[in-house]
Amino acid sequence: MSETAPVATDERVKKEPFLTKLMKRPELGAMAGVVLVVIFFAITADSSMFTLAGIMNFMTPAAQLGILAIGAALLMIGGEFDLSIGSMVAFSGLFFGVCVVTWQLPLILAIPMTFVFSACVGAINGNIVIRSGLPSFIVTLAFLFVLRGLSLVGLKMATNGSTQLRGVRDAVENDWLAPFFSGEAFGSLFAWLAANGMIDTFKNGAPKVPGIPVEILWFVAITLVATYVLLRTPVGNWIFASGGDKVAASNSGVPVSRVKVSLFMLTACCAALLAIITVMDAGSTDARRGFQKEFEAIIAAVIGGCLLTGGYGSAIGAFFGSIIFGMVVIGLTYTDFDQDWFQVFLGAMLLIAVLFNNAIRKRVTGER
Amino acid sequence: MTDDTKFHHGDTVGDVAPIVEMKNIEKHFGNIIALAGVSFEVKPGECHCLLGDNGAGKSTFIKTMSGVHKPTKGEIYFEGKPLHFDTPRDAMEAGIATVFQDLAMIPLMSVTRNFFMGREPTKGRGLFKRFDVDHANEICMEKMRKMGINLRGPDQAVGTLSGGERQTVAIARAVHFGAKILILDEPTSALGVRQTSNVLATIDNVRNQGIGVVFISHNVRHALAVGDRFTVLNRGKTLGTATRGEITPEELQDLMAGGQEMAQLEGSLGGTV
Secondary structure, eight states, rough: OSSHHHHHOOTOOOOOOOOHHHHTTTTHHHHHHHHHHHHHHHHSSOOOGGGGGHHHHHHHHHHHHHHHHHHHHHHHHHHOOTHHHHHHHHHHHHHHHHIIIISSOOOOHHHHHHHHHHHHHHHHHHHHHHHHHHOHHHHHHHHHHHHHHHHHHHHHHHTTTTTTEEOOHHTTTTTHHHHHHEEEEEEHHHHHHHHHHHSSSSTSSOSSSSSSEEEHHHHHHHHHHHHHHHHHHHHHHHHHHHHOOOOHHTTOOOOOOHHHHHHHHHHHHHHHHHHHHHHHHHHHHETTTTTTTHHHHHHHHHHTTOHHHHHHOOOOHHHHHHHHHHHHHGGGGEEEEEEHHHHHHHHHHHHHHHHHHHHHHHHTTTTE | OOOOEEEEOOOOOOOOOOSSEEEEEEEEEEEEEEEEEEEEEOOTTOOOEEOOOOSSSSHHHHHHHHHHOSEEEEEEEEEEEEOOOOSSHHHHHHTTTOOTTTTTTTTTBBBBHHHHTOOOOOOOOGOOOOHHHHOOOHHHHHHHHTTTTSSSSSTTTTGGGHHHHHOOOOOOOOHTTOOOEEEESSTTTTOOOOHHHHHHHHHHHHHHOOEEEEESOOOOHHHHHOEEEEEEEETTEEEEEEEEHHHHHHHHHHHHHHHHHHHHHHHHHHHHO
């Protein structure tokens, strides 16, 4: 140690280049992915993809997936999986539909009830995982089928034999809360922009994009909140710790079980939010809602830099992962490629992301 | 014991009330009896060494003390009152800080995040109560510098530190959180010469602040360098407690190993163990 320097530095530590520092961010892979995908579509796709209307077009499915993916990412950082979120979307959609159509409740009651209901299902999921010590993979796989089945049975009971519950739109049309969960926001701003010729309009002067779909706003808001919680609150530290090593974390005083159960409840609530938004948008709910969304959400989280083993990842990464997903799904329709390439693309992205993440983790932990 | 150690030992006398008193602690794991009645006490300002060979039950015993395991039988008194710890958090809040053998460190997390894991400093209130990262980084860097370790930065992942450095982080963490009792489970087993003397000096320093230190080791030399009292565990039982000066290193070593075999070994190794 040197006596002269007030802050002694170790002569064996090399100065870190900016690029290496950047490499250590968990969301870097997803950001690089977004750039690559944009370049790909800029070359191959019709130029209308990157107009305002085109961007809204691919951001809407990205946001719908993203709402789930952020929840899934937090849970994965906390060291657990939830394969039942897709079924949870259908199940909470059913509950929400029954609330507004069958019981004729106003949204101010129906929405909180749907969240509480979903959180309870998430808590059951979480408690079984924590108390039994079984891998969350198995427990939530069971719930994937249980909840999907319950949604079917419940729908038939609610509608006397149909697997679709209609009439949601009529029931919520005039509710003052509806604009927060359906349609487009900032309509007047977009109308003003159109009137001043700043955005594209139809021939009659109406803007081509009537506003920002609310799910995009929810998506951005949830990403910001999740990032803040992860990086700047004690709870965020507990989530990383629980996922990194649950024994070490609980020995250090982190309430690991409580953190994990809360995360299960959170993912269930994300599923409920998506269900409320999409059910109100479609005006009906059916048993196939959210089908296979669990895999897509996990893929988005992994592309976003979450490790399958937990303890590492970011919400911003999942945000970009979801955008990649939306761009690929919608973007292919702007190209000459067969749309079914999308699945090939998604699988390949996942594989590349996992390989990339593995390399990054080794760098971060300095594994030799 | 020669008096060539640089530490001036605590003047603990018999009449000081112990902070923690554990009586006849038993712990069974299924049909395995890990502890078969261990009694132990720690007084303020003393370093009480817990010695024993591998499998003697040292780690199990201190885990009952730090709230990780619940004793099957036996009583724990903290400052004279009977006490139960349901979680490590309870023990921590009562003032028992532990540095476990496995260190309770998470390699993927930064040094600061590990340092404050479970006890994050916050600022703001209500909904805006947040992890005070800058303050935490500052404390962490300063404490680590005091222990003689220069971090690349507070955001350096613990996985990139060497075993000895991790040990030092763990001890610095325990000391920082101002415990009444500091339990160190084999803190010197993975350390080099300089780090060892650093740790022993830290123990001395902590003891002088009136904190009771429980020092678990199977290295008699390290124990004798700082210990005030020595309790030897063997096969889940206490073989007795000796005060400093009452016992020679050879006697201690024999007690730990359980007698004869050690003597034979020592003969063939020329007394170097």
